[in-house]
Amino acid sequence: MEKFNIKSLVGFMCTFLFITFINFSQAFAQEPLNSYKINGIFDDTKKILTANEVVSFNNNYGEYLKEIVFHLYPDSYNSPETIPSIGDGKPLKLTEEEIGDIQINNVLVNNEKIPFSQENQILKINLKESLNPNENLQISLDFTLKLPHNTQRLGYFEDVYSFTNWYPILSIYNPVSNTWDETPFYPIGESNYSQSSNYDVTLEMPKAMLVASTGIDKKVTLKNEKK
Template sequence: MKSQKKFKLLLIVFSVLFITISLHYAWDFREAEKVLKPYDGIDYLTQYNITVEFLEENMTIKASQKIVYTNQEAKDLNNIYLHLYPNAFRRKEEAPFEKKEMERAYPNGFDPGYIEIEDIKEGRRSVEYKIMGKADTILRVTPPKPLGPGETLQLSMDFQVKLPNTVGRMGYGDNTINITNWFPIMAVYDEKGWNLEPYYAIGDPFYSEVGKYDVTVILPQQYKMATTGNIVKVHEKKGKNIYEIEAELVRNFVMILSKNFKIQEASVGNTKVFSYSIDGLRGEEALQYGIDAVKVFNSLFGAYPYQQLSVVACDFFIGGMEYPNVVMISQDLYEIEEDFPLEYVVAHEIAHQWWYGIVGNNEIKEPWLDEALTEYSTLMYFEKKYGPHIKEQIFEKMIKAQYENYIDFEPDRGEGILRSLREFDSSWQYSSIVYSKGAMFIEELRAYMGEEAFIKSLREYFEVFKFKNATTEDFYKICEKNTEKDLKHLFNQWLNARN
């Protein structure tokens, strides 16, 4: 996700770059090297079968959901847990925004959002459940008997979500309705147990496994929709459009709706790239940036494995946000005269499709892992497209400049970039440490390892951990495997991590 602090630097950097960036450039897109054997499938995906209807008159969504969850642990599970992210928007004092952002997040004044669970059943029998956690964002379900290793639990639930009038991740503004983090989604159980962190105001407070989604969406006919997954069928009934959507090996499912979308598309190999712009404003440019980003990252890291990717203009004050197959881009960026800020944020959010979407990680406890790689991948996009001199200018005048500007006000206390979200005091601190200092670390790692070893490591990291969740230790081991140099000191120096 790109923050507002970065926008000012984007505009400053543009003033330096616009003379030097050529409109003509050459591509060298060779097929990404397969370093290890390709991903060979997961047979225990959590399955979500959802029927959802958007009710425009009261800005709510009404849904029925079935979940098939398999216990992959070597122990019985007495309870299972799901996230109820919409409840973070219920009370003003708990809304997931910093205080200084509230007026921008709620331009029309605070408006609550929430989810109401109507019932949860296993088969025909109601099961015990409890809503708990900070801001009531955790759902604990207690099956009639413990779920043993390898056993499967099938749950069905009905719920309604009231969308808030906010221009954040979930909510609506003048042009778009952002339906994200909206349904009960399984929490991750890993070596430390259930991950039940709240919806923090700083960073991207999400951690999820890939799953399989079959979703039926019912919309008023005047709305167009950008969505995760493949729309396999559309039909009309009683004045509404009914979409049948399939998505597999994705970490979430989102929809962005608008009456004002103009849609353009182009193909990159087996992937269709869509541009959803408001009344066509800068839609062609956004589409071209999307195409270029997919080409660059395919060649650098490995092929994007899905059939579609949507670049979506949104009422979204934060700048940009990544979701599976969908990148949200603030409408403000389309309205800026300069091209660079829009291109930078589109490239950054599309890089997240590789680092977060395909290769996952715990974005709460190790946010540097996807954000630093994504920020540096964005530099590599400009390097590949426009040349090393442009990449260097962006690195010096935006990446390093932000970090140096930050430590002018907040002296560096020797802390590393490996920190959890709860350890950051502000988005400015988070962006300066995780994005900027994180990208500075990757730049030094690249120089120290050498180009061949560095690129091979990124490709191997992508190939080994696609559709899985990786850790800092996993990334370190992949890099260590591909060089004879000792990386321990370098990693410790920047991350303060034990390797």
């Protein structure tokens, strides 16, 4: 009977998978990344952020797209049934202070006003014309974010403000099922994912605030009591 060298097999499989992963990563990396440009003003008295977000979206899916979908994860904080929690304790009722919310006020696609729908943590934008593969469009979103009072990843407690998944985030399209991912944020565990993108974020806030974030601080401008 011929003996089989399991170490050789494992080594071959690891090498094969590594090369396959590298090739896939290189192919994906060559695709143009989507980009977000966000300008926001934070009112620490009302705990509200008003912002404009411009997304440069590249159709890398090889399909004709009739709609664009965004996740609105802050909407998970406006109900006891959907609010993220740590441990088993969940509130039976939320006070006005504990409610978080994101409201889409206006949508432009290539500088043209477009109707939209906002429901179940999802923003849907129906395009007037299908977006061809490899084409690009610009999506401008005006929105208002209300921070909930809590100690979680999105919210405020005493003088600490946390912003995680606070802006409209592009969903991911599945060419096999011809559907966008509309999975809501689950109350327990990690359920969200998104594509790598480029970000340019400008925020106005009280000058006494200290900001800790990813990315690189390019410029800080002081004006009266704001920065």
